[in-house]
Amino acid sequence: MEERAINYTDGDVIVFEQFGDIFQTTDSNDQWKVQERFATMNMVVLVICYRGKVKLRHGGRDYEATTGCGLAFLPSTTIESLMVSPDIYLRGFGFSLTALDSMFHTYRRTWQAALSLNDHPLVQLSDGQMQVADHLFQIIRLEKEMSHSRHYRPMIRSMVQSFLYLLADIIIQSPEETDLSIPHREQLFKRFVQLLWASGGKVHNVSDFAKQMCITPKYLSSIVHQASGKTPMQMIHAYTANMIAQRLRSTDMSIKEIAYELNFSNESFFGRYVKQHLGYSPKEYRARMKDS
Numbered sequence: 410m411e412e413r414a415i416n417y418t419d420g421d422v423i424v425f426e427q428f429g430d431i432f433q434t435t436d437s438n439d440q441w442k443v444q445e446r447f448a449t450m451n452m453v454v455l456v457i458c459y460r461g462k463v464k465l466r467h468g469g470r471d472y473e474a475t476t477g478c479g480l481a482f483l484p485s486t487t488i489e490s491l492m493v494s495p496d497i498y499l500r501g502f503g504f505s506l507t508a509l510d511s512m513f514h515t516y517r518r519t520w521q522a523a524l525s526l527n528d529h530p531l532v533q534l535s536d537g538q539m540q541v542a543d544h545l546f547q548i549i550r551l552e553k554e555m556s557h558s559r560h561y562r563p564m565i566r567s568m569v570q571s572f573l574y575l576l577a578d579i580i581i582q583s584p585e586e587t588d589l590s591i592p593h594r595e596q597l598f599k600r601f602v603q604l605l606w607a608s609g610g611k612v613h614n615v616s617d618f619a620k621q622m623c624i625t626p627k628y629l630s631s632i633v634h635q636a637s638g639k640t641p642m643q644m645i646h647a648y649t650a651n652m653i654a655q656r657l658r659s660t661d662m663s664i665k666e667i668a669y670e671l672n673f674s675n676e677s678f679f680g681r682y683v684k685q686h687l688g689y690s691p692k693e694y695r696a697r698m699k700d701s
Contacts, residue, residue, distance in 0.1 A: 457478075457500050457501060461497035463491065464492045464493070466488075466489040478531060482530055486530075601632070615641045654687060664691045
């Protein structure tokens with residue numbers, strides 16, 4: 410690339426470009442392979458493809474991104490395999506849940522759609538959205554020259570906040586909600602989603618989340634059902650099952666190790682849970698994924 414890559418991080422926000430700065434090369438077929446850098450990061454990450462092709466496997470499914478496509482990943486996402494063409498050029502950014510909460514306010518519909526990114530990480534950007542993303546990166550490039558400024562960090566964060574709004578536009582292709590008649594309940598639903606993501610599948614009870622939020626389980630159930638049409642328990646089960654499936658598919662951890670890491674009381678109960686929510690025993694599910 411003609412210009413030096415942008416790389417910025419302050420713990421809560423990352424900005425990066427030029428694929429080689431994030432991933433490492435391999436001699437196999439003159440292509441690139443992924444470093445599992447984002448597999449354990451507690452961040453929301455959006456990667457935009459400007460040139461070349463990206464092929465990845467996520468959630469047991471294969472995806473291919475070309476120019477104009479974005480790949481959006483929620484916290485604790487595991488990329489099981491990834492290959493790209495030699496001419497690849499990507500730009501991207503990530504932000505922690507702390508940064509999300511402090512910089513970005515959005516509406517219930519956006520949070521509902523954001524949850525769907527776990528199953529459908531591939532998003533298509535319009536020409537206008539690509540142009541906006543390009544302008545934002547150019548501004549960040551200019552601000553990079555002012556890294557000595559006492560206002561450097563807030564300047565970068567203001568640009569990342571603009572990317573957050575761009576991401577909201579990408580995952581919500583409909584007019585912005587205006588019903589703010591119960592803003593407190595909206596904020597509580599958002600807080601529940603953040604805590605669910607941050608739990609990594611290790612918290613299984615509605616009461617535990619309610620305690621963290623200083624509300625009753627009954628009130629939390631009412632908030633979540635009104636906002637999403639689902640119960641908190643349904644959302645917890647879905648997220649926990651996804652965290653289990655990721656480990657069974659993409660790690661060599663034993664069944665006992667996975668059960669322990671995700672705070673299940675014993676291996677027997679863990680096996681019944683997996684059977685109920687994934688349709689197979691842990692061993693059967695792992696074997697089927699290896700054969701697929």
